[in-house]
Amino acid sequence: MSEKDRLEILKDILFTDDREYAERIAERIAILEQTVNERNNLSTKVNPIIEQQLKEFIESIPTKLGPTITATLKEEIRINKDEIVDALYPILGKMIKKYIAQEIKLLSENINGQLSAKGWRRKFKSWFGGVKEEDLILSELSAASIQQVLLIEKDSGILTASYSKTETIDQEMISGMLTAIKTFVEDAFNQKNQNLELIEYELYQIHLQSFVNYYIAIIISGNYSLKSKNKVQDIIFNFYDKFMEMKKSKLLSTELIEKELAQNFENADI
Amino acid sequence: MQISKKIVVLGHFGVGKTSLIKRFVDDSFTDNYKVSIGVHITKKVVEIAADSMSLILWDLEGTDDIETIRNAYLLGTHGVIFVFDVTRPSTFQNLNSDLEIIKKKLPNIPFLTIGNKTDLVVLDELKQLLEHNTISTDFLTSAKTGDTVNNAFLKLAKLLNANAK
Numbered sequence: 001m002s003e004k005d006r007l008e009i010l011k012d013i014l015f016t017d018d019r020e021y022a023e024r025i026a027e028r029i030a031i032l033e034q035t036v037n038e039r040n041n042l043s044t045k046v047n048p049i050i051e052q053q054l055k056e057f058i059e060s061i062p063t064k065l066g067p068t069i070t071a072t073l074k075e076e077i078r079i080n081k082d083e084i085v086d087a088l089y090p091i092l093g094k095m096i097k098k099y100i101a102q103e104i105k106l107l108s109e110n111i112n113g114q115l116s117a118k119g120w121r122r123k124f125k126s127w128f129g130g131v132k133e134e135d136l137i138l139s140e141l142s143a144a145s146i147q148q149v150l151l152i153e154k155d156s157g158i159l160t161a162s163y164s165k166t167e168t169i170d171q172e173m174i175s176g177m178l179t180a181i182k183t184f185v186e187d188a189f190n191q192k193n194q195n196l197e198l199i200e201y202e203l204y205q206i207h208l209q210s211f212v213n214y215y216i217a218i219i220i221s222g223n224y225s226l227k228s229k230n231k232v233q234d235i236i237f238n239f240y241d242k243f244m245e246m247k248k249s250k251l252l253s254t255e256l257i258e259k260e261l262a263q264n265f266e267n268a269d270i
Numbered sequence: 271m272q273i274s275k276k277i278v279v280l281g282h283f284g285v286g287k288t289s290l291i292k293r294f295v296d297d298s299f300t301d302n303y304k305v306s307i308g309v310h311i312t313k314k315v316v317e318i319a320a321d322s323m324s325l326i327l328w329d330l331e332g333t334d335d336i337e338t339i340r341n342a343y344l345l346g347t348h349g350v351i352f353v354f355d356v357t358r359p360s361t362f363q364n365l366n367s368d369l370e371i372i373k374k375k376l377p378n379i380p381f382l383t384i385g386n387k388t389d390l391v392v393l394d395e396l397k398q399l400l401e402h403n404t405i406s407t408d409f410l411t412s413a414k415t416g417d418t419v420n421n422a423f424l425k426l427a428k429l430l431n432a433n434a435k
């Protein structure tokens with residue numbers, strides 16, 4: 001037996017326990033390596049911990065981050081008020097429209113007139129026309145109505161005559177401003193013989209009908225449909241014919257023109 | 271009987287066109303200068319002889335080059351007021367050629383030239399300066415104190431009234 005063999009026997013006798021211990025550690029390291037390197041094994045071990053941490057984090061948001069987020073949002077809203085209004089406007093508009101339609105639907109269901117001839121006519125119109133009944137009610141409620149008519153000299157913007165259902169600010173100044181807007185738009189786009197025909201603002205529309213020396217501005221509230229526009233144009237042309245006849249016959253006074261305006265536009269069904 | 275007349279007020283930037291109109295229409299004045307953009311329209315009714323006259327005042331934005339005034343705004347004008355600033359020679363150095371341009375654009379209508387801001391200068395010195403530059407004005411006014419403002423607009427109203435008859 002060589003010296004080397006004897007040394008090995010001696011090591012076996014002396015380090016048996018340590019070797020077994022080292023082998024067990026090596027086995028455990030192999031298992032750990034397998035766990036860390038294989039995704040599924042790692043997920044099984046780590047996911048419950050992450051989930052727990054996330055749960056605790058989410059639960060702590062209102063108390064830990066809440067005040068900061070609220071303060072940041074408030075500041076952002078304060079700084080970018082216009083942008084936020086712009087962004088919300090279409091959404092709010094739709095919501096309000098939907099709400100009003102819903103309310104009118106409820107109202108219409110409660111109205112005794114449901115059984116009236118008009119109600120039945122509307123129902124038939126809705127069934128056969130494929131238009132919702134609430135839409136029909138809405139369009140009936142928001143029918144176009146002429147509020148004001150201004151006969152204006154085309155170049156100078158001087159008001160020749162007017163008819164108005166309600167009091168407004170100075171009509172001569174309105175005529176001047178409308179003329180300034182009209183001439184600016186027509187001049188700015190440099191389109192010969194093109195006229196500004198409609199100005200819309202919120203619930204009102206201003207229909208502008210141009211002739212050679214004059215134009216007529218009609219302020220209309222409500223739903224100004226194409227059908228209404230056609231009717232308005234018929235009334236305008238009818239009035240303007242009479243106005244031209246008055247001019248030819250030299251029977252031209254503001255009172256007479258305004259009387260004619262009232263006769264044509266006061267009870268106009270558009 | 272009431273008649274209406276369109277008056278355009280022209281001139282370089284910051285000569286006091288809007289202030290003159292404000293003084294004439296509202297009898298007020300502010301030191302806060304705001305640049306007029308586009309056109310602003312106001313109205314004042316004045317009594318001329320037995321008639322009422324509605325003056326529709328078109329306050330056009332100031333321009334250093336009179337040629338660039340939007341012709342569309344001048345259509346149908348019955349009277350013109352050209353304003354310059356007596357404290358800024360650059361606003362009246364080319365006055366005579368500016369007036370020629372305007373008169374070409376708006377021939378045969380009553381026309382007034384106003385030198386404004388007289389409260390900021392010595393009147394005698396100003397008159398000498400204008401004479402030296404061969405500049406003749408119809409009125410020297412101060413929108414701030416109100417001096418001669420009404421007279422200027424009423425003079426134009428009278429000219430318009432005479433022109434209408």
